[in-house]
Amino acid sequence: MGLNLAKLSGGTTAISQEMLDALKARVRGIVLTDHDEGYDAARSVWNGMIDRRPGIIVRCAGAADVMAAVDFARETGAVLSVRGGGHNIAGSAVCDNGVMVDLSPMKSVRIDPFARTARVEPGVTLGEFDREAQSFGLVTPTGINSTTGIAGLTLGGGFGWISRKFGLTADNLISTDVVTADGQLVRASEAESPDLFWAIRGGGGNFGVVTSFEFRLHRLGPEVMSGLIVYPLSQATDMLKRYREIMAAAPDELSCWFVMRSAPPLPFLPQMVHGTGIIAFAACYAGPMDAAEVAMKPLREMGQPIADVIGPHPFAGWQAVLDPLLTPGARNYWKSHSFTTLNDGAIATLVEYAGKLPSPECELACAQLGGAINRVSAKATAYPHRDIGFVLNIHTRWREPADDAECIAWARSLFESCKPYATGGVYVNFMPEEEKDRVASAYLGNSERLAAIKAKYDPHNLFRMNQNIRPTP
Ligand SMILES: Cc1cc2nc3c(=O)[nH]c(=O)nc-3n(C[C@H](O)[C@H](O)[C@H](O)COP(=O)(O)OP(=O)(O)OC[C@H]3O[C@@H](n4cnc5c(N)ncnc54)[C@H](O)[C@@H]3O)c2cc1C
Numbered sequence: 001m002g003l004n005l006a007k008l009s010g011g012t013t014a015i016s017q018e019m020l021d022a023l024k025a026r027v028r029g030i031v032l033t034d035h036d037e038g039y040d041a042a043r044s045v046w047n048g049m050i051d052r053r054p055g056i057i058v059r060c061a062g063a064a065d066v067m068a069a070v071d072f073a074r075e076t077g078a079v080l081s082v083r084g085g086g087h088n089i090a091g092s093a094v095c096d097n098g099v100m101v102d103l104s105p106m107k108s109v110r111i112d113p114f115a116r117t118a119r120v121e122p123g124v125t126l127g128e129f130d131r132e133a134q135s136f137g138l139v140t141p142t143g144i145n146s147t148t149g150i151a152g153l154t155l156g157g158g159f160g161w162i163s164r165k166f167g168l169t170a171d172n173l174i175s176t177d178v179v180t181a182d183g184q185l186v187r188a189s190e191a192e193s194p195d196l197f198w199a200i201r202g203g204g205g206n207f208g209v210v211t212s213f214e215f216r217l218h219r220l221g222p223e224v225m226s227g228l229i230v231y232p233l234s235q236a237t238d239m240l241k242r243y244r245e246i247m248a249a250a251p252d253e254l255s256c257w258f259v260m261r262s263a264p265p266l267p268f269l270p271q272m273v274h275g276t277g278i279i280a281f282a283a284c285y286a287g288p289m290d291a292a293e294v295a296m297k298p299l300r301e302m303g304q305p306i307a308d309v310i311g312p313h314p315f316a317g318w319q320a321v322l323d324p325l326l327t328p329g330a331r332n333y334w335k336s337h338s339f340t341t342l343n344d345g346a347i348a349t350l351v352e353y354a355g356k357l358p359s360p361e362c363e364l365a366c367a368q369l370g371g372a373i374n375r376v377s378a379k380a381t382a383y384p385h386r387d388i389g390f391v392l393n394i395h396t397r398w399r400e401p402a403d404d405a406e407c408i409a410w411a412r413s414l415f416e417s418c419k420p421y422a423t424g425g426v427y428v429n430f431m432p433e434e435e436k437d438r439v440a441s442a443y444l445g446n447s448e449r450l451a452a453i454k455a456k457y458d459p460h461n462l463f464r465m466n467q468n469i470r471p472t473p
Contacts, residue, residue, distance in 0.1 A: 008055045009097040012077035019076070020056070026068040029061035029105055042102055043094055045083070046147070046328040050091030054081070054100035061105060063177060063185055063211040070209060071183040073099040074462055081465040082205050084122050085149015089334045090433035092205075092465045093152075101209060103151060111136050116217040117174060122151035122210055126160075130316040138217040139315065141166040144257075144367075146320035147328070154213060155204050156429035157383040159391075161284035161318065162220065164252045164371025170201035170383055171376060172216045178208040181458040185211070199453040202383025203443070204428055206450070206469045207457045225292030226284040226318040227310035229300060230269065233277030233354055236260060239302055240347045243281060246298045248341075252371035253287040254295045260354035261363035264325060268307050277354060283310060284318060330361065333396040333408050335415040336430035337422035338388040342366075346421035350392070353417070358410040359398035367391045384444040385425050392418065393430050428467050439467050448472075 008015055024031045032039045033056055042057045055078065058069040073080035079098030086093050086104065094100055106121035109129055113136040120129060127146030133139055141163040143153050150169070158169025166172065175189035178196060186208070188197040199207050231239050240258070247256055263269055263278045283299055285292035289312060300308055313321075339346060354364050370389050378386040396411040398404075426435070428442040440447055447469070454461075455471035 008076060008078040008099070009095070013075070015055070015076060019072075023056070023058070023068060023072050027058060027060070027065040029065045030059040032057040032059065042104075043100065044328075045086035045088070045091055045093055047089055047091055047332045048329045049331050049333065050094060052091065052094040052096045054095050055097045057100045057102050059102045059105050063179060066101060066103070066179045066209050066211050067183045067185065069099060069101045070179055070181065070462070074181060074183065079465065080462055082209050082463070084151030085125050085147065085153075087145075087148045088152050088429070089332060090431060090467075092433070092467075095465055103209070103211075104149075106211070109133075111138065111217070113138065116219075118215045118217055120150055120213045120215060122149070122213070124150050126150055126153070127316070127320055130319050133217060134221050134314075134316045137219055137221055139166070139220045140169065140172045140215045140217055142169050142319070144319070144322055145326045146323055147326075150213065151210060152205070153429065155200055155202075155210065157202050157385075157427065158429075159367065159369060159373065161226070161255050162286040163369065163373055164255050165286040166218050167372040167376065168201075168383060169215075170381060171373070173197075173201060174214040174216055176200060176210045176214065177212040178210050180208040181460065181462040195453050196457060199382050199450055199457075201381035202428070202446070203450050203453075203469060205466045206454055206463055208463065220286055221315035223289075223312040224284055224286065224315045224318060225289055225296060225310065226313050226321075227282075228307065229281045229283070229302075229305050229310065230263070230307040231279050231303060231305050232273075233260060233279055233351070235303060236279040236351045236354065237347060239279060239281075240342065240351070241344075242302045243299070244342050244347075246302070247368060251295055253285050253291065254283065255286075255368050256281050256283040256299060257365065257367050258282070259363050259365045260350065262357060262360045268309050270306065273306055275360065277357075278306065279354070282322075325361075325363075330397050330399060331401070331404065331407075333411055334430055334432055335394040335396075335411045336426055337392045337415065337418050338385055338425045338427065339390045339392065339422055340387060341389050343421055346418060349414070349417045349421070353410070353414040356410070358396070358407045359403060361397040361399075362407065362410070363395045363397070364414070365393045365395050367393070378445060382443065382446050382450055384446045385423075385427065388423060388425070391427055391430070392422075431467055435467075439469075442467055443469065
């Protein structure tokens with residue numbers, strides 16, 4: 001067969017053709033090695049910087065396949081990685097020369113419109129989920145890019161346009177099915193294995209492979225008041241100070257994020273603005289249109305914008321509105337800070353760096369949190385950041401490897417300059433691969449309990465391709 005699978009990384013057992021055949025015979029999905037068609041597509045992820053080659057990819061059709069793949073990795077000692085939507089910036093979905101559990105074929109979404117719940121498999125993207133849920137006028141809060149996987153997003157916490165109203169994605173979990181390191185399927189909910197249920201709501205993929213998510217749903221849509229208000233970057237400081245005041249008094253229904261970048265050639269922006277520095281406020285109201293008009297009025301009266309395209313839009317469409325700027329394949333390097341509030345120093349630093357972007361696709365994106373997210377105790381779930389108002393994501397994005405050094409240096413410098421104003425905590429889903437020394441900042445005061453639960457469910461750290469929680473010895 002010409003394969004040398006004996007050298008699976010981390011492996012203690014040489015992989016023979018018989019072992020591979022036995023794995024293939026056990027799974028309902030597809031087992032790929034680097035000779036097979038589909039191998040390169042299966043190993044490619046959103047961030048074009050990630051180029052890893054797993055020894056074996058198990059494209060799972062269901063929970064039984066996940067159990068088979070987990071058994072195989074555990075028994076052979078091979079490194080194991082888990083892929084949901086493949087969006088993680090660190091590329092932790094893909095391992096080099098180990099076993100990759102690819103959940104992306106698991107696409108079922110079952111909405112129960114009467115109970116207002118959803119059963120979702122881990123290969124589902126946010127857009128696929130919204131399409132099903134919105135057919136029934138229902139939502140659960142997720143993220144702002146429709147091709148992101150619901151699995152990784154939920155396990156890290158998950159927030160987007162309607163989270164101030166409805167909480168984190170993880171806050172809307174009712175139960176999950178989890179394949180743990182021993183290859184067994186465990187139901188985790190408030191009633192069953194509550195320690196595991198606590199840990200997976202913010203503790204990432206450290207505890208097992210989730211094969212099914214059950215979510216609570218809420219009524220919203222089909223249209224929401226939403227849109228962008230755009231100003232020249234030269235007015236960013238003034239606008240951010242007004243925005244800060246307005247949002248401090250805003251109802252939970254209203255969320256407004258901002259992005260500073262070079263203006264893309266969007267049809268509603270005059271051509272002369274394209275390529276110049278802008279600040280765009282992106283607002284969404286999770287409630288009735290008449291209340292939205294009132295709540296958004298102060299934001300729409302901050303000054304004389306270049307464009308104001310606030311209006312009723314289909315919720316599912318608004319959820320995908322930034323997709324054209326976030327397509328897969330580009331080189332990406334992210335850094336993130338959390339802020340309780342945006343003080344003048346933070347605003348000045350952000351505006352300064354927005355004036356020296358190293359590539360036309362780089363942006364400083366700032367999410368507004370608070371509301372329902374922060375009314376949950378920091379100890380109630382593994383996600384600990386219940387006191388922050390804003391999350392900065394430095395989206396450094398470019399095309400040519402030759403520009404790596406300059407782009408990464410800009411991101412690191414901005415990150416360092418913002419440090420004095422930040423909380424020190426970090427959202428686990430926005431961490432690049434290199435930030436191993438910052439993992440404790442992701443879990444904060446929940447780190448110790450997480451390590452103890454890790455020791456119970458994964459004592460040998462089989463699930464370590466993530467922002468890793470080491471099991472308590
Ligand atoms: C363009 C873009 C926009 C984003 N916007 C937002 C946003 O608005 N809000 C937000 O909260 N986040 C956002 N994110 C971050 C996103 O939440 C993370 O990248 C998340 O990890 C993506 O999940 P995934 O399933 O696509 O990733 P993958 O790369 O497939 O998985 C990431 C990790 O999650 C774990 N994992 C995945 N599936 C499972 C599973 N079923 N069981 C156990 N572990 C699993 C594994 O450790 C895996 O390595 C965004 C990311 C990108 C690239």
